[in-house]
Amino acid sequence: MPERVLKNLRGIGHEVVNGIWRLGYASRFFLLTLARSATSFRRFGLTIKEIYFAGVLSLIIIIVSGLFVGMVLALQGYETLQKYGAAEAVGTLVALSLTRELGPVVAALLFASRAGSAMTAEIGLMKATEQITAMEMMAVDPIARVIGPRFWGGVLSMPLLAAMFSVVGVFGGYLIAVVLIGVDEGAFWSQMQNAVDFRQDVVNGVIKSMVFGVAVTAIALFEGYDAPPTAEGVSGATTRTVVTSSLAILGLDFVLTAFMFKGI
């Protein structure tokens, strides 16, 4: 009996030590990426290429999802609001939900599964085929040359994608509420403009999406760099990227919201 207890305890201890070690490794990796990111700006062409892969290629999914999220919000909001004779407030509802929460969060979730997983798979495969080792052999720093541009490409793309998601969503809400249902157009926009505050809602949404961008790209790059150099290793790392970054987005969103909107 005591043998078994000891074994279980040792198992728990092993997990905790491993987890903390990995966390420390990830933080060092993150700091190293920041410290060696000068290359990403000196050779900005590299970063532009990564903005293309992370940002431009995510545009379609971001725009289509934003449009549908806005349209569904308007339909559902209208259903409830018109019971209280406040159908014009549907613009406020759509715009506030999108700028404060849904824009940054859903765009970041899509970004994690569209661009984050691709980054992890790419870097994991580069490692499995020993391209990263080959770079080190040629005295090229893989963190400066491979990781840095991807990191900055993702961080720069994320706020822009989230802003586009919100704008397209508001447009979708406008299509449903004004064009389809026939809510008064002037009231739709003016109530929205009265309720949405630039500093409180728009800027806070942008800050959120920046934080999510840093979190998602850092997680994706670390998982790729840390992946065991096998087919299973890369597939496991890709899965972990999506799961971990989605959880990180939702957790960070709660913390940021609690700080930003505590007085309201």
Next chain:
Amino acid sequence: MERTVLDLWVGIFVAAGIAALLVLALKVGSAGTTFNVGETYRVAAEFDNIGGLKVRAPVKSAGVVVGRVDDIQFENQRFVARVVMKIDQRYQFPKDTSVSILTSGLLGEQYIGLEAGGDSAMLKDGDKLKITQSAVVLEKLIGQFLYNKAAEGGAK
């Protein structure tokens, strides 16, 4: 992919993103009314009860928004609420303007209504408005109504 095509796409992407931010700021939000901070003057007023008035609530005169509530504090010497308003410099009001807290709609938000007086001197930055009317508290109103009904019943 060729470098120039890549640059073009990224350029379009970044331009569209910045345009989206501008739309959020100007069309969805109301950055226009928050930015003109330099062109306002501040006046204060004291109320016995401000009801549900909040900071950033509109200040209206004749139904037109002329300013915003800037600060609300409790005055501990005389136990009243001290409300500071920022009013647009373009709109000048006489010194004896009366201030009241009104409600838009039955359950709507509360705002401050300004009613111009007849004084020839205009309000300046830092002035205090003396004629104020507090917010209507529904419970007090109902209580008063019931009390009047009871008094009528007793008189008969």
